[in-house]
Amino acid sequence: MENKTYSDSYFTSQVKSLLSRIYGHSQLNDSVLERAIEYYEKQSFIEHKLDELKQNIEKVSRQTATDKAKTLRVRLEREQRNYYEELRFERNERHQHLYKLCKEIIKLSEGDCFEDSNRKSSQLLGTIQLVSPTQGRKIALTNEQHKPLYKSVLCLRLLDRLCMDQHIVEPYIKSALGDINAEQYQTLAEDNPEAYQAFVEKVKIPLVMAALLQDIGNNHPESLVILRGADYQKDPHRTLPIEERKALLQINYRETVKYLIDGIGAGIYIGNSKKDRDEHNVVEHKKLLFIKHLLKSAVNPKKGIGNLLKVPQIYSSIILSTKDSYNYKLLPKVYYVLNQNAERGACCQAVVNALTKITGHFPQGYGVTYVPYEQDINDRYEYAIVSQLYPANADYPICRTATRNLAFISHGQEIVIKKSANLYFTETAKSFSTISKERLHEILELLVSNSHERKQLDLLPRCWQPGEFFSVNINQKLWNKAK
Incomplete structure (x- = not known):
């Protein structure tokens, strides 16, 4: 990998900017996360201030019915009016900020047809994976920031799949679909842009909002206090005791819903028509209730619409894990965990199956090591990166090759890697184990950039970590048409 240029393509820069504006930290304090933190802190301060004023009024009123008590009451009413007016203004501003981000996410992940939406979503999911560290101390912190966007894209693609499979029974979504059947839905953006846009506004944007806010x-x-301790010295990503975990889940749900209602609210109508305003308010109120319903249903989804959030949430929490047990090599085991959850009734098996059909067992951006098909003698392996959704077989990822004849390339071919060629699978690795150690060392010399890194790798790697490869600008075109 000589003459490296460590800069980002336009698309990668867009994704990094989006990640930063959702759960990042900045000097402007204007990400979704930072706005929520500011809201919680300000709400606590103002409520304390109003409670203090109320207590003063009660104290003065008990002592004597003087003008002082009356003055305090007038002051309290003024403070409350100012508080609610300020809350209304800030709520609308936060709503507009979140709404614009959701529109941007949909624009980056959806195209004019079903195939284009899958390609764009592959690119977005893969880029998130490839810019997320797979080793070092920043894994947990970065994955926590990247998960909401990753999950929201999965939710969109899962919604499409469930609509096309006619598995949607949720009244709100069915009402938004109207008489659009499964076949029409697949080509809706291309054949009926107006109906598609209406569905985006009523269903897809609220769904993305729910995904982004789910753990706020x-x-x-x-x-x-639970995550970091009273002195803020504890590791927030540690495994919590059961009681603390239960308490955190309850607080998270309660405060997420409260933030949705009081901190985000419904979109405010801008205009002079009373009729349009009334219609707008009805639509926005229904959307807000739908988001709340998604959040509530996801806590214990059973076979309901909450699975639309819950299943991508579990998937994302494994692919972008924040736990000490994070192991890049084990990411393809994600459906083992999801199927276990389905067996326990924590989520719906049919929805897990639908997501499996979309992603296959190998996540977007995952580094696959494989034995080339064209050789008669197995004397080498090559690198590839998972680059497309909807593999015909869950164990056969659609990939873009990253090396050819043990040399890195920027414009690889798109290939389907069968189980019999994928070194991730034990039986394939065993069949390749006849190669001498000398030859395996020779291959590592060519494919790994430094000796220190080589010492940490298995002699016969079951996968590879393509973060460094992807950090080079010219290698960030994995989703362009292969030449």
Whole structure:
């Protein structure tokens, strides 16, 4: 990998910017996360201030019915009016900020047809994976920031799949679909842009909002005491005792819903028509109730619409894990965990199956090591990166090759890697184990950039970590047409 240029393509820069504006930290304090933290802190301060004023009024009133008590009451009413007016203004501003981000996410992940939406979503999911560290101390922190966007894209693609499979029974979504059947839905953006846009506004944007806000309550002061300890010295990503875990789940749900209603609210109508305003308010109120319903249903989804959030949430929490047990090699085991959850009744098996059909067992951006098909003698392996959704077989990822004849390339071919060629699978690795150690060392010399890194690798790697490869600008075109 000589003459490296460590800069980002336009698309990668867009994704990094989006990740930063959702759960990042900045000097402007204007990400979704930072706005929620500011809301929680400000709400706590103002409520304390109003409670203090109320107590003063009660104290003065008990002592004597003087003008002082009356003055305090007038002051309280003024403070309350100012508080609610300020809350209304800030709520609308936060709503507009979140709404614009959701529109941007949909624009980056959806195209004019079903195939284009899958390609764009592959690119977005893969880029998130490839810019997320797979080793070092920043894994947990970065994955926590990247998960909401990753999950929201999965939710969109899962919604499409469930609509096309006619598995949607949720009244709100069925009403938004109207008489659009499964076949029409697949080509809706291309054949009927107006109906598609209406569905985006009524269903897809609220769904993305729910995905982005689902765990925002974990940033409430009460949640942070559990996660970080009263002195803020504990590791927030540690495994919590059961009782603390239960308490955190309750606080997270309660404060997420409260933030949704009081901190985000419904979109405000801008205009002079009373009729349009009334219609707008009805639509926005229904959307807000739908988001709340998604959040509530996801806590214990059974076979309901909450699975639309819950299944991608579990998937994302494994692919972008924040736990000490994170192991890049084990990411393809994600459906082993999901199927276990389905067996326990924590989520719906049919929805797990639908997501499996979309992603296959190998996540987007995952580094696959494989034996080339064209050789008669197995004397080498090559690198590839999972680059497309909807593999015909869950164990056969659609990949873009990253090496050819043990040399890195920027414009690889798109290939389907069968189980019999994929070194991730034990039986394939065993069949390749006849190669001498000398030859395997020779291959590592060519494919790995430094000796220190080589010492940490298995002699016969079951996968590879393509983060460094992807950090080079010219290698960030994995989703362009292969030449």
